[in-house]
Amino acid sequence: MTRPTLALTGPDVAAGGAPAACLRLAELYGAGAASVVCDLGGIGPPGLGAVDTLARLRLTSRRLGRGLTVTGAGPELRALLALAGLGELLGESEEREPPVGVEEGVEPGDPAP
Secondary structure: OOOOEEEEEHHHHOOOOHHHHHHHHHHHHHOOOOEEEEEEEEOOOOOHHHHHHHHHHHHHHHHOOOEEEEEOOOHHHHHHHHHOOOHHHHOOOOOOOOOOOOOOOOOOOOOOO
């Protein structure tokens, strides 16, 4: 089965374009899609509007408990998201170590620090 695609263009990622893109995403989920592919290939040179739109789309998908796969993100958008510390919006985990002295998990019976 083919997943529906939400293809974004320049107006979708311009200032104020995020609400309309999120509405379109919610409509796809409302029509029965469990997961949607978000194609960023047509957005043109990215700016902060692209970051805002992508962040809001991620929030919408999480709020509705649905999947969102992002494709077509060019190197400029990847760099902008990395600079903003938001590389995970593309579904990629950041490869960094936790800060020194921070435990990743606590097991029962571990001594207090």
